[in-house]
Amino acid sequence: MSDADQLKALRVRIDSLDEKILGLISERARCAQEVARVKTASLAEGESAVFYRPEREAWVLKHIMELNRGPLDNEEIARLFREIMSSCLALEQPLQVAYLGPEGTFTQAAALKHFGNAVVSKPMAAIDEVFREVAAGAVNFGVVPVENSTEGAVNHTLDSFLEHDMVICGEVELRIHHHLLVGETTQTERITRIYSHAQSLAQCRKWLDAHYPNVERIAVSSNADAAKRVKSEWNSAAIAGDMAAQLYGLTRLAEKIEDRPDNSTRFLIIGSQEVPPTGDDKTSIIVSMSNKPGALHELLVPFHANGIDLTRIETRPSRSGKWTYVFFIDFQGHHQDPLIKDVLERIGQEAVALKVLGSYPKAVL
Ligand SMILES: O=C(O)C(=O)C[C@]1(C(=O)O)C=C[C@@H](O)C=C1
Secondary structure (H helix, E strand, O other): OOHHHHHHHHHHHHHHHHHHHHHHHHHHHHHHHHHHHHHHHOOOOOOOOOOOOHHHHHHHHHHHHHHOOOOOOHHHHHHHHHHHHHHHHHHHOOOEEEEEOOOOOHHHHHHHHHHOOOOEEEEEOOHHHHHHHHHOOOOOEEEEEEEEOOOEEOHHHHHHHHHOOOEEEEEEEEEOOOEEEEOOOOOHHHOOEEEEEHHHHHHOHHHHHHHOOOOEEEEEOOHHHHHHHHHHOOOEEEEEOHHHHHHOOOEEEEOOOOOOOOOEEEEEEEEOOOOOOOOOEEEEEEEEOOOOOOHHHHHHHHHHHOOOOEEEEEEEEOOOOOOOEEEEEEEEOOOOOHHHHHHHHHHHHHOOEEEEEEEEEOOOO
């Protein structure tokens, strides 16, 4: 068979497979509509249906990844199923998600990675506004950055948990690639200013020292804001990611300029919904201990004694007294697991205050 004939035959096969895939996706979408009907049918007076089920979504994605035999890799296949589920959920209930904006930030990319593209995403000007929007019930969920592998904790987010009653319903991790971006009006050999968020400037410090040691670095409120400025400003550049570059039509002068190639940020999904256990969960708590020697040791002993893996511990001023602190602790397990329940009870006996911020499935994607 000639190449042209082979190509034609393969395309006929692809057309027929696409028709089957279309039929199956439509059948799946009808199932989701039926799920919505069942969820709303048996509600008691005043109760509202829970359409978004993070524990079920985590299971579906993991199951697909376990079944996958290639040639598409697990991440790619899960991304496709993420989008299918996102569209199915939108048939049940179109989700509104607030994120730290403006449009084009890494937080928006994290929101879409977690929920898929069928959600309505709403940019907020500050982390605290995301919290307030969720607390007011104006959106279903919020997405905020909480820690970066190079720069550490995002203190605004931690402090917001002290002020708002919020449930953590999920986490998402994003590889952060920074590019040096310029607009049409910039002459690349005449760059005099580089704009970015302070964290991003810090994440690219060595690269900037090596390539632009004498250029002024200006910290602005977000990378997307930096990208927006340089679009219309002469001889300036921005450090930002792919979404901002696309949104503002900027050219990449240098790609992946972050000092550490594994530079990643972890984001939290905040809402008001408790998430049931999946068997592979994390829990976040805030604890305040009395200000006495050995308090931190006392707090950590029950975790160690029960072989519970701590994934993070962060200290912040408590805001309720000078030189008093609270600990933000993440660990593996769900607060409904009997072992974790015991540990939390023991800590509660020693602590001045203990709050479970939420238990949620470990990030799948
Ligand atoms: O299983 C459910 O509860 C559904 O609503 C279905 C479905 C899906 O498409 O698989 C959709 C949304 C939920 O977040 C989880 C799963």
